[in-house]
Amino acid sequence: MKVLFLKRHKNALTYLFLGLILFILYLYQNVNTLPSPLGLIPAIVVVYVAVCGSIMGEYVGCVMGFMGGLLCDVSAPLSYCFNLVVLTAIGIACGFLGTRLFTRRFVCTLTLSFLALVVYFILQWLVVGVIFGNEGFYYLLRYSLPSVLYSLLYVLPVYPLVSIINKRIS
Amino acid sequence: MKTFFKSKFFKIISAIICVMIALTLVLSLVGSKIAPQSAIIGTIISPIERVTGYVSHTFSNFFTSVERAKILEEENNILREEMRHLREKLVEYDQYKSENEFYSDFLEIKKEHPDYQFEPAMVVSYDSLDVYKTFTINRGTAQGISQFDPVITADGLVGYVSEAGLTHSTVMTLLNPNLSVSATDNRTRETGVVSGDAKLVADGCCKMSYLSRSSAMNLGDYVITSGAGGVFPAGLMVGTVTEIGQESADVSLYAVLRPFVEPTGLSDVMVITSFEGQGKIK
Numbered sequence: 001m002k003v004l005f006l007k008r009h010k011n012a013l014t015y016l017f018l019g020l021i022l023f024i025l026y027l028y029q030n031v032n033t034l035p036s037p038l039g040l041i042p043a044i045v046v047v048y049v050a051v052c053g054s055i056m057g058e059y060v061g062c063v064m065g066f067m068g069g070l071l072c073d074v075s076a077p078l079s080y081c082f083n084l085v086v087l088t089a090i091g092i093a094c095g096f097l098g099t100r101l102f103t104r105r106f107v108c109t110l111t112l113s114f115l116a117l118v119v120y121f122i123l124q125w126l127v128v129g130v131i132f133g134n135e136g137f138y139y140l141l142r143y144s145l146p147s148v149l150y151s152l153l154y155v156l157p158v159y160p161l162v163s164i165i166n167k168r169i170s
Numbered sequence: 171m172k173t174f175f176k177s178k179f180f181k182i183i184s185a186i187i188c189v190m191i192a193l194t195l196v197l198s199l200v201g202s203k204i205a206p207q208s209a210i211i212g213t214i215i216s217p218i219e220r221v222t223g224y225v226s227h228t229f230s231n232f233f234t235s236v237e238r239a240k241i242l243e244e245e246n247n248i249l250r251e252e253m254r255h256l257r258e259k260l261v262e263y264d265q266y267k268s269e270n271e272f273y274s275d276f277l278e279i280k281k282e283h284p285d286y287q288f289e290p291a292m293v294v295s296y297d298s299l300d301v302y303k304t305f306t307i308n309r310g311t312a313q314g315i316s317q318f319d320p321v322i323t324a325d326g327l328v329g330y331v332s333e334a335g336l337t338h339s340t341v342m343t344l345l346n347p348n349l350s351v352s353a354t355d356n357r358t359r360e361t362g363v364v365s366g367d368a369k370l371v372a373d374g375c376c377k378m379s380y381l382s383r384s385s386a387m388n389l390g391d392y393v394i395t396s397g398a399g400g401v402f403p404a405g406l407m408v409g410t411v412t413e414i415g416q417e418s419a420d421v422s423l424y425a426v427l428r429p430f431v432e433p434t435g436l437s438d439v440m441v442i443t444s445f446e447g448q449g450k451i452k
Contacts, residue, residue, distance in 0.1 A: 027218065027219060028222075058174050059174070062179075063183075066183055066186075066187070070208075070211055071211065071215070073205060073211075074208045074211050075212075076208075080191075080198070080205070081187065081190050081191045081205060084187060084190060084191075084207075085187060085191070088187060096174075
């Protein structure tokens with residue numbers, strides 16, 4: 001009966017479990033105790049969404065992006081659903097590209113995470129810094145782009161975690 | 171790709187996102203500064219965030235304190251060094267202060283007796299086995315000190331130099347029976363000889379002998395040096411009369427004196443190396 005239940009609700013359980021990890025990572029990102037060299041803050045949720053998408057495909061990427069976006073908008077200084085839209089799009093895009101274009105899984109995840117972070121931070125700079133704020137290129141060069149590299153480090157622990165979950169599910 | 175975008179799943183997600191954006195924009199036009207979904211989710215997760223924040227801060231503080239231990243140790247060493255310097259300065263300051271007080275007291279004596287030549291000295295040790303409180307000072311013949319030079323403080327006579335070495339000297343105090351000082355009562359001008367007495371030394375007193383039977387000395391009288399004998403200059407404060415009695419051996423009287431200067435606990439003294447009438451018998 002237990003096996004039957006797991007088979008029937010496989011997708012729901014997968015999303016629930018991944019969502020739980022996402023929530024933990026979100027909390028971890030927002031507790032302000034992460035090391036912040038040179039004032040840089042890592043975007044772990046973005047990394048997680050990109051990794052989930054690139055490993056598990058566009059459906060998982062979309063759901064994780066959606067959930068991650070909802071969470072990130074709670075603590076965002078400007079909540080015009082920016083994170084909701086951008087992270088959902090990132091999840092879908094990584095899902096498509098990761099499962100179709102790339103063959104080597106880790107390199108693929110790393111590349112897609114990098115691209116996702118670049119897109120995220122540039123858009124964030126444009127929307128929050130330029131359109132609704134008063135930040136120039138200095139902010140982009142000093143904080144946004146270095147944060148891409150710093151956040152990319154979090155692929156190293158997140159990738160094996162998602163890979164293990166993916167293997168267990170499949 | 172087409173399958174995904176045509177799927178029910180994508181349509182539902184897109185619809186939800188569109189509704190949320192629309193709601194956010196409408197509410198922002200009304201004046202709300204927070205999106206409705208953010209408000210709802212924020213309300214749900216804020217207690218959890220609070221708990222995780224507390225836990226993570228506790229852990230973070232622990233690790234930070236471990237990390238800071240080295241920095242604190244370095245800071246501690248620097249502060250210790252600074253404290254050592256300050257302590258040294260404080261000692262120097264206290265030394266200067268006490269020296270200043272010491273010299274200012276003697277300035278008055280010097281004004282009254284311009285003929286006195288002083289040599290300041292520090293008490294370096296006491297002879298712990300000597301009940302008469304003989305002590306050593308850090309000045310000797312190299313500084314012009316010679317045997318029998320009077321040793322005083324601002325309060326009065328202490329004794330004299332019994333032995334003078336090159337860089338140190340031994341001072342015999344008024345409590346010692348081997349020291350005799352020609353003294354006079356400041357009120358009655360009666361003279362006598364002050365010296366130590368083994369019976370009185372335990373009380374820190376000395377004895378003034380050879381007072382005439384008709385002596386008018388009273389308790390509380392001040393005794394000063396008479397200057398006779400040429401060892402001590404006249405007018406140095408010796409002590410105050412605490413008791414008067416009759417000698418058992420003859421008919422003369424004696425007075426018990428409490429010296430103005432208690433020889434124990436002295437740190438700085440002044441040696442009079444020269445004064446008018448030194449070595450002359452009056």
